[in-house]
Amino acid sequence: MTDLNINIIEDGHIATPLGFHADGQHVGLKHKSKDLGWIISDVPASVAGVFTTNQIQAAPVQLTKYTIQSGQLQAIIVNSGNANAVTGPIGLQHAKEMQQVTADVLNLPTDLVAVASTGIIGQVLPIEKVTHGIHQLKATGNAPAFAQAIMTTDTLEKHVTISAEISGTTITMSGVAKGSGMLHPNMATMLAFITTDANINSDLLQKSLSDDVETSFNQITIDGDTSTNDTVLVMANGQANNPEILADTVAYAQFTQMLHYVTEYLAIHMAKDGEGATKLISVHTNGAKEMNDARMIAKKVVGSSLVKAAIFGKDPNWGRIIAAIGATSVIINPQNIDIKINNIAVLLASQPVSYDEQMLAQELEQDEITIDIDLHSGNAIGKAWGCDLTYEYVKINALYTT
Amino acid sequence: MTDLNINIIEDGHIATPLGFHADGQHVGLKHKSKDLGWIISDVPASVAGVFTTNQIQAAPVQLTKYTIQSGQLQAIIVNSGNANAVTGPIGLQHAKEMQQVTADVLNLPTDLVAVASTGIIGQVLPIEKVTHGIHQLKATGNAPAFAQAIMTTDTLEKHVTISAEISGTTITMSGVAKGSGMLHPNMATMLAFITTDANINSDLLQKSLSDDVETSFNQITIDGDTSTNDTVLVMANGQANNPEILADTVAYAQFTQMLHYVTEYLAIHMAKDGEGATKLISVHTNGAKEMNDARMIAKKVVGSSLVKAAIFGKDPNWGRIIAAIGATSVIINPQNIDIKINNIAVLLASQPVSYDEQMLAQELEQDEITIDIDLHSGNAIGKAWGCDLTYEYVKINALYTT
Numbered sequence: 001m002t003d004l005n006i007n008i009i010e011d012g013h014i015a016t017p018l019g020f021h022a023d024g025q026h027v028g029l030k031h032k033s034k035d036l037g038w039i040i041s042d043v044p045a046s047v048a049g050v051f052t053t054n055q056i057q058a059a060p061v062q063l064t065k066y067t068i069q070s071g072q073l074q075a076i077i078v079n080s081g082n083a084n085a086v087t088g089p090i091g092l093q094h095a096k097e098m099q100q101v102t103a104d105v106l107n108l109p110t111d112l113v114a115v116a117s118t119g120i121i122g123q124v125l126p127i128e129k130v131t132h133g134i135h136q137l138k139a140t141g142n143a144p145a146f147a148q149a150i151m152t153t154d155t156l157e158k159h160v161t162i163s164a165e166i167s168g169t170t171i172t173m174s175g176v177a178k179g180s181g182m183l184h185p186n187m188a189t190m191l192a193f194i195t196t197d198a199n200i201n202s203d204l205l206q207k208s209l210s211d212d213v214e215t216s217f218n219q220i221t222i223d224g225d226t227s228t229n230d231t232v233l234v235m236a237n238g239q240a241n242n243p244e245i246l247a248d249t250v251a252y253a254q255f256t257q258m259l260h261y262v263t264e265y266l267a268i269h270m271a272k273d274g275e276g277a278t279k280l281i282s283v284h285t286n287g288a289k290e291m292n293d294a295r296m297i298a299k300k301v302v303g304s305s306l307v308k309a310a311i312f313g314k315d316p317n318w319g320r321i322i323a324a325i326g327a328t329s330v331i332i333n334p335q336n337i338d339i340k341i342n343n344i345a346v347l348l349a350s351q352p353v354s355y356d357e358q359m360l361a362q363e364l365e366q367d368e369i370t371i372d373i374d375l376h377s378g379n380a381i382g383k384a385w386g387c388d389l390t391y392e393y394v395k396i397n398a399l400y401t402t
Numbered sequence: 403m404t405d406l407n408i409n410i411i412e413d414g415h416i417a418t419p420l421g422f423h424a425d426g427q428h429v430g431l432k433h434k435s436k437d438l439g440w441i442i443s444d445v446p447a448s449v450a451g452v453f454t455t456n457q458i459q460a461a462p463v464q465l466t467k468y469t470i471q472s473g474q475l476q477a478i479i480v481n482s483g484n485a486n487a488v489t490g491p492i493g494l495q496h497a498k499e500m501q502q503v504t505a506d507v508l509n510l511p512t513d514l515v516a517v518a519s520t521g522i523i524g525q526v527l528p529i530e531k532v533t534h535g536i537h538q539l540k541a542t543g544n545a546p547a548f549a550q551a552i553m554t555t556d557t558l559e560k561h562v563t564i565s566a567e568i569s570g571t572t573i574t575m576s577g578v579a580k581g582s583g584m585l586h587p588n589m590a591t592m593l594a595f596i597t598t599d600a601n602i603n604s605d606l607l608q609k610s611l612s613d614d615v616e617t618s619f620n621q622i623t624i625d626g627d628t629s630t631n632d633t634v635l636v637m638a639n640g641q642a643n644n645p646e647i648l649a650d651t652v653a654y655a656q657f658t659q660m661l662h663y664v665t666e667y668l669a670i671h672m673a674k675d676g677e678g679a680t681k682l683i684s685v686h687t688n689g690a691k692e693m694n695d696a697r698m699i700a701k702k703v704v705g706s707s708l709v710k711a712a713i714f715g716k717d718p719n720w721g722r723i724i725a726a727i728g729a730t731s732v733i734i735n736p737q738n739i740d741i742k743i744n745n746i747a748v749l750l751a752s753q754p755v756s757y758d759e760q761m762l763a764q765e766l767e768q769d770e771i772t773i774d775i776d777l778h779s780g781n782a783i784g785k786a787w788g789c790d791l792t793y794e795y796v797k798i799n800a801l802y803t804t
Contacts, residue, residue, distance in 0.1 A: 053729075054725060054728040055734055055736050056725055056728030057728075086752060088752070088753050121722075121725070122754050223708060225707060225708045225722070225725065225726065225729065226725065226728075228725050228728065304627055305625040305627060305707070306627045306799060309795075309796055309799035309800045312796065312800040313799065319523030320523075320627070322458050322488060322523075323629065323630050324627065326457040326458030327456050327627065327628040334458050334459070350488060350490070352488070389796055390796060394711055394792060394793050394795075397712065397715065397791075
């Protein structure tokens with residue numbers, strides 16, 4: 001892959017790419033904090049999306065999957081505080097009403113407006129608050145507030161804005177996400193929205209996103225549960241006026257690099273801000289036969305409750321790590337596995353090795369723990385990210401009585 | 403399946419079936435409690451076994467899988483306190499030494515002696531303590547003590563003994579198990595040993611066990627992690643002198659009923675005694691197309707961290723239950739799912755229903771929570787068992803620093 005000089009725009013936001021606007025407001029779905037926001041493009045943008053694989057899909061997911069089939073999108077309306085999931089026919093009516101009212105206010109056709117929701121499952125959306133709230137949103141509003149408007153139990157805003165030169169034109173890209181957490185305390189959702197002023201058609205944009213999520217959003221796990229509302233949308237509005245990015249070109253390779261920078265950044269920060277997490281856990285698998293194998297093993301290890309609890313307890317418990325490695329369908333050589341924790345070898349060729357316990361103990365105090373695995377059976381690598389399993393996770397998810 | 407009158411022998415133990423003996427002693431692998439035991443048959447018994455599917459397999463698992471290929475077994479030697487897993491070539495030597503010394507002491511050929519271990523992973527077995535301990539075991543010893551000798555973090559002994567009349571002969575069967583828990587605090591193991599005086603050949607015994615585990619031991623989950631040492635062994639020594647049980651007979655159907663009574667009892671009690679558990683969770687799937695589908699969904703729901711935490715929190719969080727149902731590869735009709743919690747309907751045809759909150763709150767105080775799911779797409783049923791996710795689970799698995 002060609003090397004690209006990526007600039008991070010520290011004060012950037014979801015409306016920093018040319019021709020985008022955003023806003024976020026409190027409209028009463030949550031107690032106090034912002035709970036409704038939108039992203040608008042000056043012109044119809046190429047759109048790509050990926051959605052939860054759960055067969056139980058929230059009304060806004062059903063609607064938006066249908067809406068973006070046209071390949072064009074100009075606005076996204078998002079609420080937090082209520083997932084509008086498992087709400088039956090009325091739920092779909094409410095999602096369509098959000099779409100319609102947004103389209104009317106912005107004077108757009110409905111099929112250019114996407115809808116996303118996150119929050120409690122199974123409660124009817126208070127649609128009046130939402131539709132009334134849509135009228136309060138500003139076409140050119142407080143763009144940074146959008147990141148707050150989509151948060152549920154997230155403790156941190158998650159967004160990144162970058163720029164790079166592609167084919168002699170500066171392309172800007174921004175992403176914002178909310179993490180997988182609980183609200184009140186039903187299952188919430190991963191939402192991510194990415195804007196760019198690049199000129200690329202929707203088919204190629206969809207290909208780049210579909211390929212990318214295999215190594216970014218699909219490689220994080222907080223608790224192994226799959227939400228009903230997960231949605232990732234990318235809008236590319238072409239306002240940078242770069243020559244159209246075409247398949248199998250250097251420009252496309254560079255665009256995918258930018259996209260991956262944004263998606264991996266958001267994925268890692270979602271993992272780091274997981275339910276009750278005190279530590280980010282990164283697992284890197286090396287020496288696998290296939291990339292899929294490497295990713296599967298990395299995700300199995302980072303998803304293991306025993307590994308997660310051990311990391312919380314600052315215990316270099318490689319017995320649990322190798323047991324997780326052996327528990328997937330990936331064929332491994334049980335006799336030749338290396339495991340390193342923050343670069344300190346604890347297992348080599350499947351044999352325990354003596355290490356500096358004090359040094360490792362210090363490493364386990366860090367906020368970020370990296371587990372390197374070498375399977376010695378090929379050249380493929382894969383990464384996955386998660387967080388430790390803590391009392392706080394149990395508390396957030398248990399200490400609520402209906 | 404023919405109806406069978408099964409009698410529970412309250413004061414029974416693993417040596418209650420005719421021609422079996424057992425013992426358990428403390429030999430110093432654990433701090434104080436019993437840590438070595440054996441089961442002996444007066445005559446070579448038909449044997450069947452199932453073992454962990456983890457590719458990382460402890461030395462005793464490798465040895466015992468090989469040993470029972472003969473179809474005959476007369477003794478099982480078991481230690482707790484050390485799993486003899488990921489210990490390299492020396493580990494296999496130690497397992498063979500356990501087998502050899504036991505064979506010498508009992509004057510048996512080594513290939514009639516099985517070995518099992520449970521406890522900490524990756525530490526070399528203190529073989530002298532074990533071999534010295536084997537000489538302390540009595541051929542006709544304290545049989546009930548065997549159940550204690552195999553325990554790790556189990557808080558309760560798990561055993562059951564039953565009898566029933568098959569082809570006019572009283573057949574006795576006994577099972578003992580240790581649960582999936584942590585020790586010191588590496589991954590421990592599920593071990594189960596079943597004895598019966600029934601006359602049945604090893605091929606048919608293996609078939610009955612292999613079929614049975616799909617609906618018993620394979621349907622429990624504590625934390626989704628797979629041990630390196632899981633072992634289930636059944637010995638049938640024919641001392642009841644019943645006519646040989648043959649395939650496709652009423653007698654075989656009755657034998658499988660007895661076997662399932664024992665395996666389901668042990669499985670449920672392992673789930674109930676899971677790491678830090680305060681509640682047994684039973685999930686029953688009804689109306690599936692295939693039994694595999696029903697079992698997969700039941701196991702997914704009972705294994706969901708979100709569902710487990712909600713039950714700990716006494717929260718009837720059906721949003722998490724239906725999200726787990728939708729997250730498997732089983733094709734469902736998202737519009738027509740029923741969910742009941744301790745027989746109180748919370749979701750019908752995928753629509754929330756109003757229920758007596760006080761009554762449900764009382765039910766959620768119970769030690770045993772049953773979730774009934776109806777998929778309305780067939781007649782197949784499946785069950786799975788697990789436990790709630792508690793602070794104590796995190797504590798047991800985290801609050802240990804190497």
